Amino acid sequence: MMNGLRNFIDKIKPTFSEGGKLPWLSSTFEAFETFAFTPNTVTRQGSHIRDAVDMKRSMILVVIALLPALLFGMWNIGYQTALNDMSWNIDSSVWYMLWSCFWFGFLRMLPLIVVSYVVGLGIEFMFAQIRHHEVNEGFLVTGLIIPMIVPVTTPLWQLALAVAFAVVIGKEVFGGTGMNFLNPALVARAFLFFSYPTHMSGDKVWIAADLWGSDAITGATPLGEMMAGGVRPSASLLDMFIGTIPGSTCETSAIAILLGAALLLLTGIASWRVMLSVVLGGGVMGLLFNAIGANAYMQLPFYYHFLMGGFLFGAVFMATDPVTSAQTNAGKWIYGFLIGAFAVVLRVLNPAYPEGMMLAILLMNCFAPLIDHCVVSRNIKRRQSRIKIEK
Amino acid sequence: MSKNKKLFTTPLLKNNPITVQVLGICSCLAVTAQLKPAVVMALSVTVVVALSNFIISLMRNTIPPRIRIIVQLVVVSALVILVNQVLMAYVYDVSKQLSVYVGLIITNCIVMGRLEAFAMSHKPWESFLDGVGNGLGYGIILVILGFFRELFGSGTIWGYPVMEKLGMYKIGYENNGLVIMAPMALILVGVIIWIQRSKDKELCEK
Numbered sequence: 252m253m254n255g256l257r258n259f260i261d262k263i264k265p266t267f268s269e270g271g272k273l274p275w276l277s278s279t280f281e282a283f284e285t286f287a288f289t290p291n292t293v294t295r296q297g298s299h300i301r302d303a304v305d306m307k308r309s310m311i312l313v314v315i316a317l318l319p320a321l322l323f324g325m326w327n328i329g330y331q332t333a334l335n336d337m338s339w340n341i342d343s344s345v346w347y348m349l350w351s352c353f354w355f356g357f358l359r360m361l362p363l364i365v366v367s368y369v370v371g372l373g374i375e376f377m378f379a380q381i382r383h384h385e386v387n388e389g390f391l392v393t394g395l396i397i398p399m400i401v402p403v404t405t406p407l408w409q410l411a412l413a414v415a416f417a418v419v420i421g422k423e424v425f426g427g428t429g430m431n432f433l434n435p436a437l438v439a440r441a442f443l444f445f446s447y448p449t450h451m452s453g454d455k456v457w458i459a460a461d462l463w464g465s466d467a468i469t470g471a472t473p474l475g476e477m478m479a480g481g482v483r484p485s486a487s488l489l490d491m492f493i494g495t496i497p498g499s500t501c502e503t504s505a506i507a508i509l510l511g512a513a514l515l516l517l518t519g520i521a522s523w524r525v526m527l528s529v530v531l532g533g534g535v536m537g538l539l540f541n542a543i544g545a546n547a548y549m550q551l552p553f554y555y556h557f558l559m560g561g562f563l564f565g566a567v568f569m570a571t572d573p574v575t576s577a578q579t580n581a582g583k584w585i586y587g588f589l590i591g592a593f594a595v596v597l598r599v600l601n602p603a604y605p606e607g608m609m610l611a612i613l614l615m616n617c618f619a620p621l622i623d624h625c626v627v628s629r630n631i632k633r634r635q636s637r638i639k640i641e642k
Numbered sequence: 643m644s645k646n647k648k649l650f651t652t653p654l655l656k657n658n659p660i661t662v663q664v665l666g667i668c669s670c671l672a673v674t675a676q677l678k679p680a681v682v683m684a685l686s687v688t689v690v691v692a693l694s695n696f697i698i699s700l701m702r703n704t705i706p707p708r709i710r711i712i713v714q715l716v717v718v719s720a721l722v723i724l725v726n727q728v729l730m731a732y733v734y735d736v737s738k739q740l741s742v743y744v745g746l747i748i749t750n751c752i753v754m755g756r757l758e759a760f761a762m763s764h765k766p767w768e769s770f771l772d773g774v775g776n777g778l779g780y781g782i783i784l785v786i787l788g789f790f791r792e793l794f795g796s797g798t799i800w801g802y803p804v805m806e807k808l809g810m811y812k813i814g815y816e817n818n819g820l821v822i823m824a825p826m827a828l829i830l831v832g833v834i835i836w837i838q839r840s841k842d843k844e845l846c847e848k
Contacts, residue, residue, distance in 0.1 A: 406814060420829060424836065446820040 260284050279376055282386035307388045309520050316511035316520075317395055317501075317568065321360075323494055324501025328356030328403050331458045331497055335468045356403075359459050360500060363398035366407050370414045371397075378423050387428030389435075389574070390418070396436040396568060399501035400561060401443060402456040404467045409447050413439040433616045434575045437609050444609065452605055457497035470497040473559040474598065478605040482547045484559065491558040502564035505557070512567040521571035524583040529566035532591025533557060540599055548599050556595050565608040566591070570615075577619040579626040586622055590615045649771045653779035655842075660783040661835045662845060665751040670784055671827040673743050677800050680788025681781075682736045686725045686744060688777025691753050694718050695773030699761040714757045715748070722747045752780055787830055795821035 267280035285307060329352030371394045379386040397414055421438035422431040444451045454475050460466035473484030473496060486496045494504025502508070515521035537553025544550045556562055570576060570590050577586035590611045597607025604610065659665045666687075673683045697717050698705075705713050726744045729737040737744065747753065756776050761769040792798055797805030797817050805815060820826045839845045 408814070409816075420833075424832070442820060445823065446818045447816055448819060450816075 257288065260288070279380065279386065282376070282379070282388075285385075307391075309518075310388045310391045312518050312520055313392045313515065313568075314395060316514040317392070317399065319507040319510040320501045320504060320564065321395070321399060322353075323504045323507040324399060325356035325360050326353040327494055327503055328359050328459060328500060329353060330356075330495060331470065332460070332468065335458060335470060336460075355462060358462055359403055360398065362407055363401070363403075363405065363410060363500070364395065366411050367397045367414050368394045370411045371418050374415060374418045374423070375427075378427065382427075384427070389422075389428035393417070393435045397439045400436065400440050400499050400564065402451060403459045403500050404456050405443065405450055406447075409443060409450065410439075413442040413446070416442045429574055432575060432620065433613055434569055434572050437569060437613050437616075440609055441613060457499075472496065472498045472605075473555075474605040477548055477551065477559070477598075478602075480547065483551065484555065488555075488558065491555075499561060502561045505563050508563045508567050515567065515571070521567070522573075522576065522583055524580060525571045525576055525587040526566055528584045528587030529570050529591040529594075530557065532588035532593075533562060533566075533595050534591070535588075536592040536595040540595070553595075556598065560598075560606045561608045562591075562594060565594070565612055570612050575616045575619060577622045577626075579623050582619070582622040582626045585626075586615050586619055589618075646768065646771055649768055650775040653772070653775035654782060655779075655838070656845075658779045658783065658838075659752045659755075659776050660780055660831065661838050663752075663755070665755055666780055667828070667831065669743050669746060669750060670780070670787065670831065671824040673740055674784055674787035674791055674827055675795060675822050676739075676792045676798075677785070677788040679736050679739045680784040682729065682733060683740060683743065684777070684781025684784045686729065687747055687750060687752065687780055688774060689725055690718065690721045690747050690750075691756055691777040691780075692770055692773035693721050694753060695756055695761040695769040696766050697721075698757050699764060699766040699769035702762050705762075710762065711754075714754065718748050718753055718757075752776055783831070783834060786834065787827055790830060791821050791827060794818050 264280070264284075326349070332355060333348070333352055368390075371390045375390050376386055394414070397417070398410070401410065417435045417439035421433050421435040422428065425431050440451075450456055452475075454469050454471035455467050457472055458468040458470045460468050471479070473486055473491060476484050484491065484496075490496055491503075492505045494507060496503050512521070512526060516523050516526070533556050534553050537551075537556050540549040540551075541553060566587075570587060577583050590608075593611035593614060594607040597604055597610055601607065653659060657663065660667065660670055669683065669687075674680045694714070694717050698714055701713070722745060725747070726737070729740070729744060756773060760772045764772070789799065792800075793804065795818055797803060797810070805811065805817070
């Protein structure tokens with residue numbers, strides 16, 4: 252079957268090459284060819300070989316790492332609706348519930364994913380054609396992450412607008428994948444958050460009321476409850492760990508995200524330094540607030556912060572983005588630590604935004620090049636001082 | 643004549659104070675959330691730049707070089723106060739909306755920039771035309787920004803509820819909150835610069 256595909260691609264290749272019938276579609280053709288097969292071109296100049304895996308292969312691994320969170324998120328969408336909707340027969344068999352919840356969530360989630368991919372890839376292909384370069388594969392991951400970090404009731408046209416904004420303003424204006432300094436998925440979320448705040452926060456957006464339509468059932472997230480002056484989130488720690496709580500579609504379940512994290516760390520795609528330091532930063536900041544203890548939110552035990560909102564999802568899948576995070580090892584520690592710390596600061600101290608993870612990562616994305624610069628120039632200085640001594 | 647015409651037209655596009663010289667960004671972010679204040683601001687700046695260029699050019703041979711900045715400032719401040727009084731007398735509501743930004747025309751880089759770069763070394767009539775051109779060049783961008791930000795941010799144009807009359811809200815459309823905020827104005831200026839440079843390759847840096 253693979254041989255057949257290879258033969259087919261080789262057969263139609265001349266049509267898209269220089270002198271063929273459709274040369275202007277060459278980037279589109281190239282994108283699909285390298286999606287199916289590892290390209291047989293190799294780097295000829297210099298020695299920049301870092302890994303045997305090319306970018307498409309590593310992006311696929313990230314998508315696989317996202318799957319546990321995605322599948323759990325789909326089930327949880329249905330489960331949250333079932334909990335609040337008496338017409339669902341909760342007493343029916345476990346397997347029936349499992350399946351029908353998942354099916355409901357799958358049908359809710361599918362349009363979001365399709366819109367995200369169609370709009371984003373459409374723009375990417377357009378830019379690739381105009382600029383005559385290859386289609387970058389970064390959007391494979393971005394396009395999946397965007398629907399995973401928005402409320403399930405997000406109107407599709409708003410999502411489409413946000414994706415278009417993120418791809419054009421967050422990425423393509425800087426030269427495409429690898430040149431952007433902000434995480435495109437978070438740019439899309441920030442766009443939605445500031446453009447249509449009523450659809451992105453509050454307690455009326457997290458639980459879908461029915462299969463079609465944008466009606467929602469009222470249900471606060473743990474972060475929303477804390478923001479409203481709660482002493483502890485009403486969900487138990489176990490529920491928050493498993494993820495059976497309202498929230499953005501696929502970032503509620505700590506256990507599913509940790510599964511993905513394990514795969515990313517085993518394959519060496521994401522940096523363990525960033526992940527660990529984000530958690531450390533959040534923990535230290537949480538402990539510091541515990542020590543101050545001026546109000547109920549400050550007294551919240553620090554480990555709650557890991558389980559609420561998008562902290563873990565951000566730490567595992569977004570802070571570790573190899574393009575927008577710090578590149579030096581020391582820089583990664585500083586970068587990650589500050590993300591965790593700022594996320595908790597924003598949550599506890601800022602009365603306007605219930606979730607700080609998005610803004611913390613975007614802020615540190617801006618500072619990542621500066622951190623790297625300082626680390627590198629410090630290293631240069633240290634080595635220069637050795638030269639002076641030898642004189 | 644053609645030289646004078648050029649003085650007037652180059653600042654409109656080819657040497658636009660905002661998109662090419664990148665001056666006057668602060669006020670262009672601050673006053674363009676709606677079209678009406680944007681237009682009033684554009685006219686005010688045009689009047690101030692044109693008249694101050696003209697007056698300074700008249701005096702250019704008598705100003706001692708060492709104190710030229712303070713002389714320029716006195717002229718500009720006098721004109722800005724005049725403009726502010728006129729606005730308060732005839733369009734009080736807009737004047738309220740613009741608040742400090744009318745007074746801040748004094749610090750607008752375009753005004754001082756044209757005085758230093760042009761009026762100090764050119765004849766009055768030429769300087770006047772240059773001032774009008776630069777003021778209108780600034781104004782064009784303000785009007786474009788004001789139009790799009792008011793349309794997508796508030797759903798109105800010059801206070802007229804366009805989106806509502808078109809029935810957009812009934813089919814689920816909503817106003818975009820980000821467009822009202824200053825960051826989006828900066829992004830829009832960036833988009834205008836992008837479009838302009840992709841049309842005019844001469845403007846691109848090597």
